[in-house]
Amino acid sequence: MINPTTNVYRKQLIEGFSIPAVIRNGSYFFVDIDVYADGRVDCWNFEDLAHFKEDVRRGWVVLNIPDNEAISIHGLGSWTITNGSWLFDAESFIDYVLQLIRILNPTLENIYQYRQKVVNGIKIGESANGTVYKEQKRTANDFFPEKIGGESIHLFYKVSEEYHLVKVIIFPDLTIHLSRLEKTVYTTLEEFEELITKGIILSEVPVHAKVNIHGLGSFTVQKEQYATDIREKLLEVRDIIRELKGEPSSIEVCRTAYQQYLDNPTLENKEQLKSSYEAVPDHQKMYVGDMDTKDVAVRMIIYGEQEIENWSHYRVAKARGEKLPVINLPAPKDESDE
Structure with missing residues (x-):
């Protein structure tokens, strides 16, 4: 046999729908699950249709949140709810997903069957990484x-005295779609900012307000656990636009400034780090460091060593009476003294 000398690969585009649901992983987490034409469903687990059905029936994917429990919405907040009214139970939701797959793939051809991938004895997982998109005809x-x-985030859209949990989809051409509504609302970035100014687009909802989730149900807000400020969400939207254009986000700028300070800890670089850190949306500041220390090391450089007391590892060790962990960082040097 002649051995080939050139390797190739191809990417396959598989279309799907994104629909709302809830993941119960200790607490109740609102999610959009992605349903694909090949029968795969991304619900934090990305396997096949049979495994998805198991996830629904065992209560990993749920279709309602009990009254007096809290709904957690990534990047937005958490609210205790009451008066929940929900559209599906487990079996009707499975049927709904099957209907969506048939719309995408009427003859149910090439339906995926999950097989565990093992490379050199190591089990390999997969991520769906679905991309929201719009079509542009030439x-x-x-x-x-x-x-x-x-890219998308969650926000609330106020209509009369009711609120809708919408999926805000941001595109690099400065257009924004408000989806997860009966009819999608199309805006520009400028119009979107005006809706925020007018109090129509919000990140917080008042107690006793009714919240609708198109395709899932509705509830009344009983109590706010926490919520992200709308100004921080607008900063996040602008960050997303920069990333979609191939420009560095505020998080990436801050990470670069952090490394620059570590490499050369001058007062000038400390000020640059402070400026870049404070430009990051508050709810995303934790991502400027590593998974262990989050943003604690950056805050120690900027605001002082006492910031280590906010580190979870430090608090746990202190509560247990154990040796306190440390984060070693270079002190800034005054270049004028060199």
């Missing part, structure tokens, strides 16, 4: 319109 009769990828 001509009126374009049969293969370009897919413009976007």
